[in-house]
Amino acid sequence: MSEERFGEFVLVRRHGDGHVAELVLDRPKAMNAVSSEMARSIAAGCAALGADQDVRAVVVTSTHERAFCVGADLKERNSFSDADMLRQRPVSRAAYTGVLDLPVPAVAAVHGYALGGGFELALSCDLIVADRTAVVGLPEVSVGVIPGGGGTQLLPRRVGAARAAELIFTARRLEAAEARELGLVDELVEAGQDREAALALASRIAANSPVGLRAAKRALRLGHGLDLRAALEVEDAAWRAVAFSGDRAEGVAAFNEKRKPQWPGE
Numbered sequence: 001m002s003e004e005r006f007g008e009f010v011l012v013r014r015h016g017d018g019h020v021a022e023l024v025l026d027r028p029k030a031m032n033a034v035s036s037e038m039a040r041s042i043a044a045g046c047a048a049l050g051a052d053q054d055v056r057a058v059v060v061t062s063t064h065e066r067a068f069c070v071g072a073d074l075k076e077r078n079s080f081s082d083a084d085m086l087r088q089r090p091v092s093r094a095a096y097t098g099v100l101d102l103p104v105p106a107v108a109a110v111h112g113y114a115l116g117g118g119f120e121l122a123l124s125c126d127l128i129v130a131d132r133t134a135v136v137g138l139p140e141v142s143v144g145v146i147p148g149g150g151g152t153q154l155l156p157r158r159v160g161a162a163r164a165a166e167l168i169f170t171a172r173r174l175e176a177a178e179a180r181e182l183g184l185v186d187e188l189v190e191a192g193q194d195r196e197a198a199l200a201l202a203s204r205i206a207a208n209s210p211v212g213l214r215a216a217k218r219a220l221r222l223g224h225g226l227d228l229r230a231a232l233e234v235e236d237a238a239w240r241a242v243a244f245s246g247d248r249a250e251g252v253a254a255f256n257e258k259r260k261p262q263w264p265g266e
Contacts, residue, residue, distance in 0.1 A: 006048070007041035011063075018054040019206040020199065023099070025062045025069055025121075032062055032069040034117050035076050036088055039095035042121075046098030053265060056206035056213055058106045059198045060099065060125055068108070068134070071116025074143070089148075092117075096149035099124035103214050105205050109198035110134045110185065115173065120149030122185075123158065126217065129201060130176050130185040131194040137173035157224065159183050210265045211247040215239075 004012045009027040014020075023045050025032040034042070049055050062068045072092070080088065099106060099121055108114075108122035110130040119136045122128050130136070138147045138155065146152060147168060156164040159182055167174070180188040189197045205213065219238035223231035242248055246264035254261035 004048070006045040007037055009035075009038040010041035010045045012045050012049065014055070015199070018052070019056040019210075020202045021049055021052070021055045021058050022199075023049065023058055023060045025060070025064070028064045030070075030073065031067040031113065032064050032118065033071065033073040033075075034069065034092070034095060034121075035073040036091050038073075039092050042095040043091075043098040046102055050101065050103050053210070056104055056208070056210045057202035058102055058104060059109055059195070059202045060106060060121060061109045061195050061198070062111070064112065066133075067112040067118070068110045068114040069118030069121055070113050071118045071120075092149070096120055096124055100150060100154075103217065104210075105202070105213060105217055107198045107202050107205075109194040110136070111192070111194045116140055116147070116151075117149045120147060120151045120154065123154040124150055126220075127187070127201065128185040129187045129189060129194050129198040130179065131189050131197075132176045132191050134176040134179065134185070134194075135173050136176075136179050136184055137171070138168050139171040139173065141169065142171040155184075209242075209247040209251055209261070209263050211242050211245045211263075212251075215242045 002014045006012060009025070011024040011026050013022040013024060027033065027038055049058055106125040108125040108128045110122050110128060111133050112135065114122050114134060114136045116139055119138060138151045140147050152168065155167065163182060174182070174184060176185070176188055179185045187197060215238040219235045223234040226234065246266045250261050250263060
């Protein structure tokens with residue numbers, strides 16, 4: 001396993017052959033509250049992972065025992081003038097879009113508190129694994145703002161408009177079992193098992209064609225919300241991108257020869 005630091009608060013780990021990587025939130029003294037410095041580091045780490053053609057799946061994890069991420073650094077925000085807030089907004093937004101725009105499947109491993117911007121980081125992933133200690137929610141309206149890391153758009157895509165409205169308007173927190181029941185998380189595991197389960201899921205994903213994975217994610221993301229005809233055109237474009245690839249040829253050959261494929265990644 002190799003490790004690379006992006007600033008003081010974000011670590012990237014690449015496992016084994018490098019096909020699975022972790023984006024690790026590592027600001028334990030602040031329960032991973034996202035400061036401006038940490039936001040820049042998240043964006044930089046995501047950019048590096050997105051550009052690495054060996055990476056096929058990313059797991060977003062946390063080193064803090066009691067929190068995935070408690071959201072924005074409100075102590076820092078409290079010191080901002082209005083002008084500071086406006087200057088900081090693109091920095092903050094880049095962290096969330098960095099995770100959202102990862103070209104490969106991303107899995108969040110959530111335990112403890114994942115609130116506000118912390119839950120928005122998880123929502124920016126394709127799949128969320130949570131353990132039974134997880135507490136999630138978007139409480140922003142209780143402090144006079146709104147979810148600004150994608151929450152008003154990503155949560156309805158998971159649970160529907162009415163359910164998302166109830167959760168955002170009431171600012172309530174959900175414990176793990178209810179979050180799983182309502183679809184806010186995809187897999188619920190025992191306490192302390194979220195990272196292990198997320199890495200196992202990422203490994204299963206990474207066993208598949210890297211060309212296929214990137215194209216499938218692109219089709220899923222670009223097609224969502226379009227009318228059916230337009231969405232099918234998005235899918236067709238993604239199909240054409242993979243249909244004549246080396247991965248497609250290897251996948252078919254491996255299937256016919258009853259062996260494990262050796263993906264060329266092109």
